[in-house]
Amino acid sequence: MSVVFSQDDAGYHALVTEADGTTTQRDVHSVVGIEPLQQYLFETEPGRLQSFDIVWDTEKKEWFHLYPDQILQPEDGLHWTGPYKNWNARCAECHATGFEKNYDPATASYHSTQAEIGVGCEACHGPGSDHVEWMRTHAKDDAKQNPGYGLTMEAQAGTQGWIEQCAGCHSRREAYGDGNPLPGTPYHDAYRLLTLNDGLYYPDGQIRGEVYVYGSFLQSKMYREGVGCLNCHDPHTTELIAEGNALCTQCHSPAGNTEFPTLTLKDYDTPEHHHHETGTAGAECKSCHMAEQVYMGNDWRADHSFRIPRPDLDAITGAPDACTGCHTDETADWAAQTLAEWYPQSSHRGPHFGDAFAMALQNPVLSKNRLVEIANDDETADIVRATALALLKPLQDRDAADETAALLDDESPMVRAFSVGLQPVAPTEAAVGNVAPRLSDSSRTVRFAALRQLFGLPVERLPEEVRIDHDAVMAEWRRSQSYRADFPETHLVLAGNALVHRDYEEALAEFRKSVALDPQRLDAWSMIIRLTSALEDERALRAVVLAALEANPGSTELRNFAHQLEVVVPSKTTSD
Template structure:
């Protein structure tokens, strides 16, 4: 389902710092990960006396200025009684008694004064944070452009953005507690109480300080204070993110803030790995293009771990200074630190030296604007593929610059200059999986040379298609995969497909070494199709699962997950309440609206169900499943005309819905329109070649049209797909008799 783009706030493409304590490599002191249980946070200023150079580089960096108390130094915007108006809503910025204020409309459209408590970010834009009564803090939707020195609106393209909507400034999309602060402050604890819908959010330091990356430093400071220069041979206290980390481990630790992910724990305790605290978002629509290129904000990690750079040992620190966060070199000189000089020639890129077209990043790191004016580059470092644009309508770097040219022109240019063959890339197969043959997803999954996150995405997509029991059970091998992403996605696949046959193989994952996998395993055992009686280790994993649901209950997606959990427990009343809360948090969260509509229909509340489906269509007119469900609803009510109309529309919308095609074909055949039924079946089969149900109804249509040779071919394909179905053998015998007449 395509949802409106969610705002995320000022997560700059900068990288976590690493502090080398008195050069431990020189002294023979190698720091370990994870501070002690007793270590406490003592503040960045305590680091300055020993690490003056590093502190100087960090000071006034994006990390240092991620968040500040609002004062005459930190506030960049024009608060001299300035009025900014956007689509009829005014924002007045002014000062009073030395403090900074904003006057604008509240959730009900009533204008009020709000005192600015914090500044949020500084370049290329700065937002302002105000306090709400329930412990929630909200970020302004009118932001200051610190490059062009003007006010602008963060959501200029929404003409119908209403007061109180999720995307508006009073909605949870603009909640500092929910959306921002975990990565903009140090030692953050969200402390959300879903029962009272209130926050008691705390932090030890307002910005991304030294300890945000290295963990609590009280033991570290005490050790070096006690032993001063006499620590030769002693073992210092453990430090999170010490110097000398392996590249992949460093990237994993930076991912904590530089990734699109959901939280699994109330706070990050500097123990374990990324997937012990967060569930990464796979590179899939609508956050990414279907080939893995960036679309919505991904904060680098989800792109970077797709790249050959990552898999060849390159990490954040190779390009960025780890304390100032600035690039180590400018322009192509940075790339030439690793790549041979022949890449920096006209013979390689076929552009004039010194022009934009000769810049490595413009070809291999095309970017997009987020937050209105913040340009961020795709870190998957891929080779431009205009041929994929021609065939599958995905973007390519060539046409990012050559907007006046077609993708076909760019593709022909690449063939002319580089030859007709392109190096194998996972995107070739992912695109074919989406548009030609879903078995290409299986090909990607099985190829261990491809990135783990892409293989996990392929597994997810592969199990969205109808699979035989044998095909599905063959995937159980991935429950033991070395990759956390794939292991976790394998559990989700068996949950999604309601497969209880692998219960005994999923049970060991309840005590997996990584929390995200344990939580997914607990989720699987909470489903009604699985008997969890006597399953060891369930209770401990389930406690983590339930805690994760409570932590995320301030999101519409979190309430949606709670609703599904309650449904599985046959607590329909609680499920309805959670779905309503999800829609209240985000009025466009149509996953909950769809599920709630089905509950209402099952309860006989047909009008309420119909209204919800129609609301989804109003908000997402291209979403096929709302039309499909309305088609079924009207069929149940005996309104054949409306039913067929909505099923027909469902077949014309996205995403592809094989069930919509199947039901529409059945209704066409009930009317005796076998010719149209076969035409519709052919469209479905083009998108899902081995769909048994659609092939079967196509077979019925062909037989009734007396097109026996075509029917024979289809029937033989059905026998290949399901050789145990004796009916197919009987039908083939009857077809052959007609062919022999």
């Protein structure tokens, strides 16, 4: 793909030549970002905005391609015109204030609205109209008794409240609603936070994919001790409140910080601690404790788990370490030995959850006992405990379910939700005993987890009170899914739900919707072929196989399907 940008009295334009040779003139609708890169949006259909892959580097003053190794045809789902690069669905809710997506699945069109471009006051504090009304009807002295000023989020919201408000955008999550939730909505009522999944995080919890900070921060000792986003970041300027090591030494110093009484009073900003020459990159706190990764081509982002380097784990977890990230000519063994010499009395070289998570990815059976131990350890971060529970689920082990059953009442919605996923169920009152009460949990994340665990049960055989709760949460869940009808993966979920209820026609319809949005969804195509083979005639089956291969001509899996089903495919379709 190549592009020629231009400007005239009518605005900004882009002449885009695709990999298939087609050329299209596009008008630049708007720009996203300030620095270090700016990305451009094109309106490919009325109301539909797509994020273009060629962006502007504000530091180097040059254009670059976000995915230089990708050569994609326009019909590919990952192409910039595809569903995964759609601004309305994937980006706008965190880059606009008062955003409502308003997707119409019948016409596959958007009628999105927003109150303000960018992140404005109402994005964090709630409707300004409520604030104006409060000020109009209250005397100034009322503020002393009720300092909220009519805002849904205000200064008295507390550290946890503001962390969750920031996390709405600064996290890798699945939204339950359409557009922006009302500021102040509890996080786990608005979103499902992803765990420390393989591909997003390394087994030791370090950032790998683009995870947007929150999942990292939840792992940190700082979070556990009550540190919040606003202790380091000015929310209105987006700047740090201090420069360099001064940001850290506002607390980590001989004087400490009275707000955090558990601090060890010590001088950390000294060669005796960091063992590097003062003024060099190695002497900066962030170099060792907030290793950075680059995303979006040139945007360096720091790991907010504030971890102590563990090069001794590298061979087990496959994760990078801060030491060899700088000393690229050295090995992890060298780094581990050096740290042992520098800190011979360190207590930070013992067992780590990363060992168990790495093992679980290879052999979950052997890691079962350790995963149960991590899940039940209330001194461990909730996101780590939830991940341990998620790794236990494929085992379907009754002992693991019994040993973690107490977590169904844990304070953390995330832990409760994933502990539900371990509980066995069957269509009897006794078998749903641990899961059914979670249908009325205060957290939407937990309610949905309980519902998923009951998928496939004959509802009519459930006790009446359970059936009532089940139907209410099912309606809530379906409403949530309807807001994501423009996501190919949503239709895979709905198809899966239809399959467990043996509604094969509905499942087939949902799989078809998935490939209509993303023709490269081989998982959906394979199910369409299987269901078509069972439900329809040979002519329909051949048409489906040919359509699948036309969209994915290089797929060995689909060619094997065609061979097994004795579907004759033209040679030009099966060629790579």
